[in-house]
Amino acid sequence: MIKSMCKEHSCGRDDENKNVTSTWIVKHLASQLKAVPDMKTDAMQAYFMDNFCIKVPYQTCYRAKKKAIENNEGSHSKTYAKLLAYGDLIMEKNPGSVFKLQFYERSVMFDPPVFKRFFICFKTCVDGFLNGCRPFIGVDGCHLKGTFGGVLLVVVTVDGNRGLFPFAYGVIETKCKDNWYFFLNQLYTVLHAGICDNPITFMSDKQKGLCDAITNVFPRSQHR
Known part of the structure; x- marks a missing residue:
C-alpha cells in the first residue's frame, strides 16, 4: 500500500555508461x-x-x-599492400608507362616488405608533354596527413592553353637529397628519348638537395 508519494526527485543520475563503446x-x-x-x-x-x-x-x-x-575510406596499410598489384595493372593497361616501386631492405627474408618510395608516369602524359607542352617543368611536394605520413611529389608543366598539365607523381618518405635523386632519375629516364638532352627550365621552391639533384641529373637545364 502506498502511503505517500513525492513527485520531486533529488537523487542524482549517472550520465556515463560503460556499454557505450x-x-x-x-x-x-x-x-x-x-x-x-x-x-x-x-x-x-x-x-x-x-x-x-x-x-x-x-x-x-x-x-x-x-x-x-x-x-x-579503407585502411592505409591494406592500400599500401596493393601497390604491387596496382603497378602490374598500370603496365598492363598503359603500355609504355613507368612504375618504379622500392622497399626497405629486409633483415629477415620472410618479413613483409616495407614501403619506401614510388614513381609513376603514364605514357599518354609523356606524349602530351613532348608533343604539346613547353620545355618547362615545375616540381613540388606536399606532406601527406595519413597514418604513415610521407610526401607526395608531382611534376607539372604548361600546355598550349597556358593550363597546368601534370604528367608524373610519386610518394617518398621525406624530402632529402637521396629521394630527390631517385625521383629525378626516373623522370630523366622517361624524358631522355624525347628531349635528347635539350635544355629544360625547372621551377621549384629550392628544397634541400633539390637544386644539386636537378643540376646533376639534367646538366643542361635552368633552375629558377
Whole structure:
C-alpha cells in the first residue's frame, strides 16, 4: 500500500555508461561521419548528450572517428599492400608507362616488405608533354596527413592553353637529397628519348638537395 508519494526527485543520475563503446558510436553516427569526416569530437559528445543523455569520453569518440574513417575510406596499410598489384595493372593497361616501386631492405627474408618510395608516369602524359607542352617543368611536394605520413611529389608543366598539365607523381618518405635523386632519375629516364638532352627550365621552391639533384641529373637545364 502506498502511503505517500513525492513527485520531486533529488537523487542524482549517472550520465556515463560503460556499454557505450567506439563500435556502438560508429553504428549510430555512420552516416553523419561519412557526410562530415571532419566532425569534431565535441560535436559527437554533444550529439549523444542531447539524444541519449550519455556523457561519452573524448578518447572513445576519437577511436570511433578513426574507425568510421577507415570503414568509409579503407585502411592505409591494406592500400599500401596493393601497390604491387596496382603497378602490374598500370603496365598492363598503359603500355609504355613507368612504375618504379622500392622497399626497405629486409633483415629477415620472410618479413613483409616495407614501403619506401614510388614513381609513376603514364605514357599518354609523356606524349602530351613532348608533343604539346613547353620545355618547362615545375616540381613540388606536399606532406601527406595519413597514418604513415610521407610526401607526395608531382611534376607539372604548361600546355598550349597556358593550363597546368601534370604528367608524373610519386610518394617518398621525406624530402632529402637521396629521394630527390631517385625521383629525378626516373623522370630523366622517361624524358631522355624525347628531349635528347635539350635544355629544360625547372621551377621549384629550392628544397634541400633539390637544386644539386636537378643540376646533376639534367646538366643542361635552368633552375629558377
